[in-house]
Amino acid sequence: MTQLEMIDTYRHKGLRKQLVEGIRQKGIRDESVLAALEKIPRHYFMDSSFLEFAYQDKPFPIGSGQTISQPFTVAFQTELLQMKKGMKVLEIGTGSGYQASVLAEMGARVYSIERQRKLYQKTKEFMTRLGYPVKLFLGDGYLGLPSFAPFDRIIITAAAPEIPQPLVDQLKPGGILVVPHGKDDIQHMLRIIKNADGTTKEESHGAFRFVPLLGDLGND
Ligand code: SAM
Numbered sequence: 001m002t003q004l005e006m007i008d009t010y011r012h013k014g015l016r017k018q019l020v021e022g023i024r025q026k027g028i029r030d031e032s033v034l035a036a037l038e039k040i041p042r043h044y045f046m047d048s049s050f051l052e053f054a055y056q057d058k059p060f061p062i063g064s065g066q067t068i069s070q071p072f073t074v075a076f077q078t079e080l081l082q083m084k085k086g087m088k089v090l091e092i093g094t095g096s097g098y099q100a101s102v103l104a105e106m107g108a109r110v111y112s113i114e115r116q117r118k119l120y121q122k123t124k125e126f127m128t129r130l131g132y133p134v135k136l137f138l139g140d141g142y143l144g145l146p147s148f149a150p151f152d153r154i155i156i157t158a159a160a161p162e163i164p165q166p167l168v169d170q171l172k173p174g175g176i177l178v179v180p181h182g183k184d185d186i187q188h189m190l191r192i193i194k195n196a197d198g199t200t201k202e203e204s205h206g207a208f209r210f211v212p213l214l215g216d217l218g219n220d
Contacts, residue, residue, distance in 0.1 A: 006129070008041040015055035016042070019071060022057055028075045032083075036105040037075055042068075044130065045096040064119045067211060068096040069157060078102055080178045080191045080205060081153045090148075090170070092141030093157035093213070097123045097134070103155075104132040111148055113141040115214050141213065144170045151175060159187045159210040168192065168200060180210045 020038045028034060043054035045068055050060045059067040069077075078099070083089065085107030091100050094114035103110045112134055114120040120138040127134055137145060141156070142164045149170035156167070156179040163181060171177055171194045180187035189205040 006041075006044050008044075012041060012043060012055070019055045019057060023072050023075050026057075026072055028072070028079055030075075030079045032106050033075050033078045033102070036078075036102045037071060039105055040098070040101050042071065042098060045098040045101075045126075062096045062119070063122070064116045065211075066095055066116070066119060068098050069210075073208060074099050074102060076189070076205075076208075077155055077157070077178050078106070080189070081155060081176055083108055083153055087152035088148075088150075089153040089155065090145060090151045090167075091155050091157060092144075092167070094123055094136055095119060095157065097127045097130070097132075097136075099155070099157055100127070100134045100136075101130065101132050104134050108153070110134040111137065111145055111151070113137045113139050113145065115140055140215075142166065142215075146170065154178070156180065156213070157210070158213040160213050163190070163192065168194065173198065180208050185209060 016038055020034050024034055043051050046054050046060055057070055057072050059070045062068050083106055087108050089103050089108040089110050091112040094112040100110050100112045124136050144167045150172040151170055152172055152175055154167050154177040159180045161183040173194055173196045175194045177192040179190050181190045182188055186207050186209055189208050191203045193201045
């Protein structure tokens with residue numbers, strides 16, 4: 001497992017710079033998002049067999065039937081969040097911990113929920129060594145974290161057939177939820193903005209393909 005090594009060479013840094021330049025050319029404008037992607041060694045989050053591919057703009061398997069999202073998708077969802085330093089952000093779908101690390105690098109106070117025990121344990125151990133102060137939870141992301149709510153921002157990193165109402169309830173007024181929404185292979189990236197009176201406004205930001213959110217906690 002390369003994760004144990006955590007060596008970031010000039011070659012890695014160079015490849016990362018090129019990757020970020022490509023993502024900029026695909027339309028990401030938020031410099032704080034681009035800077036976080038350039039800073040974080042994505043290869044730390046991947047198994048050694050995929051090290052060569054860490055700086056291609058593609059998703060990759062991380063075990064337990066899951067993937068680390070494509071870097072452009074991470075940048076796109078993060079840009080939609082319109083985050084500011086110090087915000088309290090909830091992520092659904094910790095996976096490798098890469099998205100959570102991007103948020104932490106940008107100064108967010110990050111809470112992240114993973115449903116699969118094996119991934120949760122592996123990523124918790126890894127994130128402890130990496131040193132980002134991200135709070136990780138094992139549980140069903142549909143339910144959010146009522147005891148830590150409300151959140152300024154919520155990001156869902158798996159496809160949601162329905163918008164989870166508990167998560168909308170856990171958003172602050174003025175808060176933003178970003179979610180790939182849809183029942184089919186292709187989802188629409190929605191940005192849901194909660195108004196001061198608790199009503200919501202929805203914007204659609206194009207088509208993406210995510211692994212689905214998993215339901216029942218017993219299946220891992
Ligand atoms: N954000 C991750 C990263 O940076 O590596 C990638 C997320 S991966 C595309 C989707 C993740 O959501 C998987 O790790 C999966 O196990 C998790 N997941 C699926 N259903 C879930 C649920 N109901 N609650 C929490 N996590 C869930």
